[in-house]
Amino acid sequence: MRSYATHDLEAGMIGRHGFILAGTVVAVWALSGLLSAASAANASVFLEDQTWTELRDLIGAGTTTIIVPIGGTEQNGPAMALGxxxxxxxxxxxxxxxxxxxxxxxxxxxxxxxxxIDPPAAHMRFPGTITISDKTFEQLLESAARSFKLHGFKTIVLIGDHGSYQADERLVADRLNAEWRKTPVRVFAALQYYQISQGAYVDKLLSAGATQPEIGTHAGLADTSLMLAIDPSMVRKDRLAAAPKLNAGDGVYGGDPARSSAEFGQLGVDLIVNGTTEAIREFTAKQQPR
Incomplete structure (x- = not known):
């Protein structure tokens, strides 16, 4: 027959073992969380999420294409944010x-x-728009491209979301490709990215029931729907259909965003992503040694 003292001792040991086991489980859980977070960071395609050694290893393993996304900070009417x-x-x-x-x-x-700026023209007439000269812009793109070449990237892809600098993209690509013709590095001005948003996307919207007067060229249904599909927090939905109707005086050009929707916008997302991906693949395939 066991004594109460023996029983208490066994209970204490079980309690301690249970505490140790629970502590081990917590530690493993925390470690797995940290590993998952690290794995997620390493899985990111964004350059700024990598350490320099991670980037070096990625390039060495064949990740030699860098996409340079070009945006702009400008007015987009009262219903859409500057960014x-x-x-x-x-x-x-x-x-x-x-x-x-x-x-x-x-x-x-x-x-x-x-x-x-002086005199203020186009979007510069509205607060929040920021401009630089074409020369400065081209120099910025060139410096970025030279940096990527130095670090081992072989294909530098320029994609621009704004119409005002499409020609600048091509000029920079042509200039650098001529300079680097004896190297394996090439710059691709993927103008298809913007062209799709102005062509195939508009056609798709029309076939989906949107009208040409709604679609517009800036801050209309096409523009706003893309934003709703990507990040609806950037759109002030309560202002889209509210009176008075938005017009050029508000910074909305040639369109009406009242019926904008994420569903309309997703049509553009798919077209732009698939079309630009295909254009980049075709460009890189032409650079392969034969």
Whole structure:
């Protein structure tokens, strides 16, 4: 027959073992959480999420394409935030890089040509718009490209969410490709990214029931719907259909955003991501030695 003292001792040992077991479980759980967080960080396609050694190893393992997303900070009417282009191009660049499988995404370039300051023209007439000269913009793109070349990237892809600097993208790509013709490094101005938003996306919207007067060229249904599909927090939904109707005086050009929807916008997301991915693949395939 066991004594009460023996019983108490066994109970204490079981209690301590249970405490140790519970502590071990907690430690393993915490460690797995940390490993998961580290794994998630390493899985990111964004350059700024990597350490320099992680980046070095990724490039060495074949991740040699870098996408340079170009946005802009400008007025987008009373119903859409100033950072529309920056948020949108970052989101879409991530999707494109994910489809490519061997690409990373550089930090968004958010300072771009937006018109003159004196006198203020175009979007510069509205508070919050930031502009730089075409020369400064081109120099910025060139310096970024030279940095990526130095570190081992072979394909540097420029994607621009704004129409004002599409020609600048091409000029920079042509200039650097001519200079680097004896190297394996090439710059691709993926103008298809913007062209799809102005062409195939508009056609898709029309076939889905939107009208040409609604679609517009800036801050209308097409523009606003894309933002709703990507980040609805950037859109002031209560202002979309409220009276008075938004017009050019409000910074909404040639369209009406009242019927904008995430469903309309998703049509554009899919077209832009798939079309740009295909264009990049075609470009890189042409660079392969034969």
């Amino acid at each position: 529309k282009h920056n948020v949108r191009v970052r989101f879409l660049a991530e999707k494109i890089a994910g489809q490519l499988g061997n690409a990373l995404v550089a930090p968004v370039i958010s300072y771009v040509p937006e018109g003159t």
